[in-house]
Amino acid sequence: MPTSQKAPAWAIAAVLAVFAVIAYQILFAPDDLKGTKNILPMAKTIPLPVDGPESIEWDPQGEGPYAAVVDGRILKWRGHDLGWVEFAYTSPLRGNCSRHEVVPTCGRPLGLSFEKKTGDLYICDGYLGVMKVGPEGGLAELVVDHAEGRKVMFANQMDIDEEEDVLYFNDSSDKYHFREVFYVIFNGERSGRVIRFNKMTKEAKVVMDNLRCNNGLALNKDRSFLITCESATxxxxxxxxxxxxxxxxxxxxxxxxxxxxIRLTPTGDFWLGIHCKKNLIGRLMLNNKWLGKLVEKTVPLNFLIGEMHGFRQQGIAVKISGETGEVLEILEDKEGKHMQYVSEAYERDDGKLWFGSVFSPAVWVLDRK
Structure with a gap:
């Protein structure tokens, strides 16, 4: 082609730019959820000096929240004058712990549950198993890390039936720990379990299995059933x-x-924290095991995390009926500028909604009254 007939560089760049926008909208753009309430930007931010308050909890005296953070500690909020103070930690190996990245030797506390009658705090650690620390805090002790001959690789969230003196907790994978959670979601494996631990007999029994990255867990109000959610599906x-x-x-x-x-509400419904919305590329990987396996072997973890949410931060929480499972309410921060990567939504008796985040260095509180 004569030089005079070649397309100008700006035209080629414009075509490529249009193609990139179309490809993003088709493959990567997050779902547009219907009927949501874009009210999470109204929540008050309480910053932390550490990333990732994945789970939050209050003690039997109503003090807190306590927050499980990325460097292996549980911090306690003492109000604006004192701020966040160290309460407990799951590993004695504290020399190289990071406030921004998971260091396996430091542990990674996730789900938190206080036992009301003793004041003990039970901790699901994504590396070490189920731990416990007394009301004074300090170094947690191991409660259980095996069930039916298999090691608990990825303790995630739990709930306590104090009348029966048993714990129910998730083991999300028999291959991966917390840091590889996104590979667990996409590679198609179904090794997740729900385990019942009898505190008196020390027996750990699997009551549900064949789950695909089961994440949250909560008992209903009368303790007649429990629910657990699969992050993948x-x-x-x-x-x-x-x-x-x-x-x-x-x-x-x-x-x-x-x-x-998952957290039970005072009225018997459930709130679920939603890490992010889905998109087409994510569905393709979830529904095609071979593609998920390929991604596991070839795609860097940070890029995979970005792909999952369409390279846009989001903040979402869903409320479902405690009787029927019907979705009752969806709250979000559509722009993700204020609240991101919601891991937990916790409704208190005063009606305030508290939110934790698996990555962000903050918790949020929304006063809906």
């Missing part, structure tokens, strides 16, 4: 503990996006 599974269906399981609900922790 958005399915919320139910396991019946009492009644004529005891020992059986079913699908309780399905929620949008990639769900994380």
């Amino acid at each position: 958005g399915l919320v599974h139910r396991y019946w503990i009492k009644g004529p269906k005891a020992g059986t399981r079913d699908i309780f609900s399905k929620v949008p996006g990639y769900p994380d922790n």
Whole structure:
């Protein structure tokens, strides 16, 4: 082609730019959820000196919140005058712990649950297993790290039935620890378990298995069943503990996006933190095991995390009925400029909603009154 007939460089750049925009909208743009309330930007931010308050909890006296953070510690909020103070830690190896990245030897506390009658704090650590620390804090001790001959690789969230003196907790994978959680979501493996631990007999029994990255877990108000959500599929599974269906399981609900922790509300419903919304490229990897395996071997983890949320930070929480599993409410920060990577939504008796984040260095509180 004569030089005079070649397309100008600006035209080629414009075509490529248009193609990139179209490709992004088709493959990477997050879902547009219907009927959401864009009110999370109104929440008050309480910064932390460490990243990743994945789970938050209050002690039996109502003090807190306590926050499980990325450097292996549990911090306690003492109000604006004192701020965040160290309460406990899961590993004695503190020499090289980072406030921004997971160091496996330091542990990674995730789900937190206080036992009301003792004041003990139970901790699911994504590397070490289920831990416990007394009301005075300090170094946590191991409670359980094996069940039915298999090591607990990825303890994630738990709930306590104090009347029966048992714990129920998630082991999200038999291959990966917390840092590789996104590979667990995409590679198709179904090694997630729900484990019942009897505090008196020390027996750890698997009550649900064949789960795909089961993440959050909570008992319902009368302790007749528990629910656990799969981050990979958005399915919320139910396991019946009492009644004529005891020992059986079913699908309780399905929620949008990639769900994380579950918390029971004072009225008996459930809040689920949603890490981010889904997109087409994510669905392709989730629904094609070979593609998920290829991604696991070839795609850097940081890029995979960005791809999951369309390279746009988001903040989302979903409320479902404690009786039917129906989605009752979806709250979000559509622009993700204020709240991001919500791992937990915790409704208190005063109606305030508190939010944790698996990555961000903050918790948020929304006063809906």
